[in-house]
Amino acid sequence: MGVLPKEVMENMKDIVDNCMGDSNPACQSSCPMHTDIKEYVRLVGEGDGEGAIGVIREKLFLPKTLGRVCAHPCEAGCRRGDEDKPISVANIKRxxxxxxDNPVNWDLNKKPATGKKVAVIGAGPAGAQAAIDLSKxxxxxTIYDxxxxxxxxxxxxxxxxxxxxxxxxxxxxxxxxxGVSVKLNTEIGKDIDFETLKKENDAVIIAVGRQAGRIDRSLKNHDAQGVYDAAEYLKEISLTNGSEGVGKRVAVIGGGDVAMDCARSSLRLQGVEEVYSVCLEPSYEEMTSSMHEVKGAIAEGVKFNLAMGTNEILIDDNGRVKGLEIKECISIFDDEGRFNPTCNEDNKKMLDVDTVVFAIGQGVDSGFDKKETLAKRKNGTFETDELTKQSVNNENVFVAGDCASAFIVIEAMAEGRSxxxxADRFLKGEDLMSGRTTEEEAAYKTKLELPTEYLSEGWDAAEKVERVxxxxLDPTERIKSFDETEFTFTKEQAEKEAxxxxxxxxxxxxxxxIxxxxxxxxxxxxxxxxxxKGYAAMDPKISYSCNACSQCTLKCPKDFDMKGAFMGMRPEYIKDNGGKSPMKGHSAIExxxxxxxxxxxxxxxxxxEGEKTKYVFFPGCxxxxxxxxxVGNVLGHLQDKLDGGVGSVxxxxxxxxxxxxxxxxxxxxxxxxxxxxxRLGADTVIVACQSCLAVFSEYLKxxxxxxxxxLPEIGLPDEKYGIGKGSDIVFNIHDSCSARERSDLHDGIxxxxxxxxxxxxxxxxxREKTRCCGFGGMVVPANPDLAGRVMKRRAEETTTGHMISYCAACRESMENGGADSVHILDLLFGETYTKEKVxxxxxxPVKQWMNRYKSKQELDKKSK
Structure with a gap:
């Protein structure tokens, strides 16, 4: 068997390397857990909620939770957002x-017991995800928290x-x-020694999160009564719905989501009367918090102080906060892009507060590792291999979540899975890296990049549907309790948004x-x-089923030459088959x-006789x-109209x-x-067939x-002008795909x-968007069923039931597909065509060859 030509192989490789056909949409690739968002959103839109939750639970064990709190990076990647507003993915999931969602349907399948023990430190989403996967x-x-x-x-x-x-x-x-064992109220490093835990288990997953809050200790009185870090503040509120020692007026320092959580939670505490937000950013849009949270805080009554930094905490005689002096922030970053705020010392103001909460970041509490056996990065997170999450200096320890590199819940879950x-491979003695990529286990940028016109047939960017x-709850009511503020979509809302x-x-x-x-x-x-496999191991029917119409290339955003690949294989099949087509049906072509x-x-x-042959009419097959x-009438007309003798072949x-x-x-x-x-000595060949035109244009001298x-240049027969004015038929025109790029032919017809x-x-x-008639590529004898379906599809596109073709093969295909089909020469050299003459x-084939012989006679007769 031969080898395909280099250019054919390179063409195939280009398609394989760059085709976007198997690429996930941006919503799915930007989701660290790679949830099939497109599919479950489609199912919701079709009213199949049970199918949708089934798809969601293939990846996520926290669909209700994530429907409420996910930072939805999928929405940031949503292609619709480039034209309009992104799909409300989180609310559709919720x-x-x-x-x-029904626990009866949850996947609880587990593999046989291995006898291996794994300890997980931390019951957050990373630890829980790791525990679920390892248990299965x-x-x-065993989880410890x-x-x-x-x-x-x-x-x-x-x-x-x-x-x-x-x-x-x-x-x-x-x-x-x-069957996962969960031990709450159990602190590693205090209740159980970390070294002991490592020895008693075959592997350990560390997923402790970032529980250490930060306070700006450069400020005088940073340790005063009434000063809190966000982590402890929110934890106390979460566990008790209150915070011991909070006063009446609270200032929250920071511009992120945690700061908004602190501010909005403070409003719900008994005795709190006013809440202030102090952040360096000069506008709401530049704050790191999501706009939804900012808008919620504004609606609930938080008083914002934008472009302001802290200057001094003032205390009373009892050491209690009595005020916070803030000053104008001129810039947040220095010329090298580093965080280095610059303030205007001449523009300060005082906030009358008795409580200050710092929401300026959180760190990892690594206190459980008393002997500091785990390598750490400068930011306090544990140093691991980026892909495997294995500790760089403890081979049976793996790290996931905020204490590794995650920042949001869905990222923590993805790291827990990684x-x-x-850990599973480690316990089985398998290679931790083999066959794994970050694209499979983390968010990535998809190759799928589509212009608007490719996204959804018929979608008009000008006809936007507003995001649901x-x-x-009314802001004045919701700040009275910690009840949930946002409602789940109704069926109508969910389907409309989906x-x-x-x-x-x-x-x-x-x-x-097709x-x-x-x-x-x-x-x-x-x-x-x-x-x-090589082309020889593939069914040659595939290659010989290509219509060679190039419509795939026309539709492809990357213009891949798939026709070139299929047609490029055919000569090799011919060589391998002794010069003949391997398709039995092609014996008819022979x-x-x-x-x-x-x-x-x-x-x-x-x-x-008497004229020099300047032109040759070539009618084709x-x-x-x-x-x-x-055929005879065309030659006669050309002989009448052209200045120079016209012969024929x-x-x-x-x-x-x-x-x-x-x-x-x-x-x-x-x-x-x-x-x-x-032999005729002509200068110009006139063709009536588009395939002949393509071949001659490439090869003829x-x-x-x-x-x-x-014809538009020399005119029609005089008696044919206006012949169709009395017709009761409205025609469609089928343009030959072999003439797709020839707008001059389209215009001429x-x-x-x-x-x-x-x-x-x-x-x-x-015109240039025409579809194949089903005849091209010699498909009819090779794959007649396929050819029939292509013909039928094209014929069914007629809007009037009547089709004009300017290729006799196309005309035959249109009739085979079910349309009334005429060749343009039927109209040009016939009587007025009406519905009665359909x-x-x-x-x-017998009649066709008889006609071929008659055409020979017609041409011979016109040349005497």
Whole structure:
């Protein structure tokens, strides 16, 4: 077996390397857990909430929680957001979870017990995710947490009005269902020695979060009564719905989500009358907090002090905060981009407060590691391998969540899963790195980049559907308690919002090409198989099912030449099969070519006697086999109108052999055509076939023109102007795909039809966007079922039921597909065409060859 030419192989590799057909949409790739967002949003939009929650739970054990508190990086990546506003993914997830999640359906399948023990320090989302995955892999897992409740920092750092505690407890119940042992109120390093824990377990997962709050200790009186760090402040509020020692007027320092949580929580505390926010950023938009949280704080009555930094904490005689002096912040970062605020010392003001909460960041509490055996980074997080999460100096210790590199809940879960994969491999003695990539285990930038017009057929960016906003409790009511402030979408809201999704995907070639769908789910998949197995191991029917219409390339945002790949394989199949096509059906082409080059069905004529042959009319194969009278009439008209003698050649241009991949046979047969034209001594060849036009334009020595561009120049027969004005038919026009790039042909055809007076209604897929008729690529004998479906699809696009073609093969295909189909020459050299004259014109091969012989006679007659 041969080897494909280098250019064909490189073309395939380019498709495999750069095809976006299997690329996830940005929402999914930007989700660290790679939730199939597009799919569950689609299911919600279709009213299938049960199906949606099934898809969600394939990846997430906290759908209700994440529906409320996820920072939704998926929405930041949403393609719709580039044109409008992103899909409200979190609220759609929450709708599906709140209404359709049922513990009965949770996946509790576990592999057989391995006898291995794993300890997990921390019951937050990272630790819980790791515990779930390891338990399902058959390991004995125990979670330790110093808090008395599930959820870690997610539980004590996120206020109850955003995340009700019963939701956490409900979703964490899966741990008990899986047999995970959870020991709350148990502090490692105090109740259990860390070294002992490592020795008693085969692996340890550290997922302690960032529980150490920060206070600006450069400020005088930073340790005064009434000064809190955000972590301890929120934890106390979470556990007690209060905070011992809080006063009436609270200032919260910081501009992030934690600061907003502190400020909004303070408003709900008994005795608090006023809450101030102090942040360095000069505008709400520049704050690091989400705008939703900022807007919530404003609505609830938090008083913002933008572009302000702290200057001094004032205390009373009892050491209690009595005021906070703040000053104008001029810039936050220095010229090198480092955090280095600059303030205007001449612009200060005093806030009358008795409580100051610092929400300026949190650190990792590594106190459990008394001997400091774990390597740490400068920022206090534990140093691990970026992919495996294995500690760099403790091989049986793995780290996940905020104490590794996560910042949000969904990232913590993804790191918990990565740590679990690594721990599982470690326990089995397997390579931790083999076959793993960050794209599989973390958020990444997708290759899927689509212009708006490719996203959703018929979507008009100007016709925007407003993003659905969930209803909330009235601000004056919600600050009276820690009850949840935001409501779940109704069914109507969820479906309306879900149906805003553009369902981003790049399988536009698959949507367009019937053939590709018969053999693959994506070009990348198919050509990967070719590169892996070799073309000889693949079914040649695939290559010979390509219509060579290039519509896949037309639709592809990257213009991949898939036709070139399929057609490039055909010559190799021909070589391997002794010069013949491997497709049995192509034996009919061999017969066609034999007859098409026989003297009985061929003729070459000089211009009529007394004239020098300046032009040669070349009608091709299909037209002479369909309408011999039209062939003769065209030659007669050309002889009447052109200044110079017109001869003719009736012969095949050789395109069928070229299409099959018979390169040598094509050279031989085209050489015969070239010799006949040379013998006539003509300067210009006039073709009525678009395939002949393409072949001659590439190979013929003489000048080549199309009949359809020539007729507008020389005019129609005088009696044919306006002949169609009395017709009761409105036509569609089928443009040949082989002439897709020839706008001059499109214009010429329409000029002819317009001057004949027939009415036309343009198809959506016309001119340069035309669709294949099903005849191209010699597909009909190779894969007749496919050809029939392509013909039917194209014929069904007619909006009037009547189609004009300017290729006889296309005309036959349109009729095979079910449309009334005429060749433009039927109209040009016939009577006025009306609905009464509609009839089937297709004929069998015997009649076609009889017509071919009659065409020979017509051409011979016109040359005498």
């Amino acid at each position: 709708y599906a979870a709140d209404n359709f 892999n058959g390991h004995e897992v 110093k808090l008395p409740v599930y959820g870690g920092m997610m539980r004590v750092g996120i206020p109850a009005y955003r995340l009700p505690r019963n939701i956490i407890d409900e979703e964490y119940s899966i741990l008990e269902m899986l 740590a679990a994969i690594s 906003i969930a209803k909330e 149906n805003r999704c553009l369902q981003c995907t790049c399988k536009l070639c698959m949507k367009e090409c 053939m590709l769908n018969d053999f693959t789910d994506c070009p990348k998949t198919l050509f990967e198989e070719y590169l892996e 017969v066609h070519q034999y007859l098409g080059y026989s003297k009985f069905f061929n003729t070459t004529n000089k211009a009529p 299909s037209l002479p086999s369909y309408n011999p009278e039209a 009736l012969k095949c241009c050789g395109k069928p052999t070229k299409a099959l991949g018979q390169k040598e046979k094509f050279k031989e047969r085209f050489g015969e055509v070239q010799a006949e034209i040379d 003489q000048n080549v023109v199309s009949l359809w561009t020539l 329409r000029w002819i039809i317009d001057n004949m007076g027939y009415k036309v209604e343009e198809l959506e897929n016309s 009839n089937n014109r297709n004929m069998g």
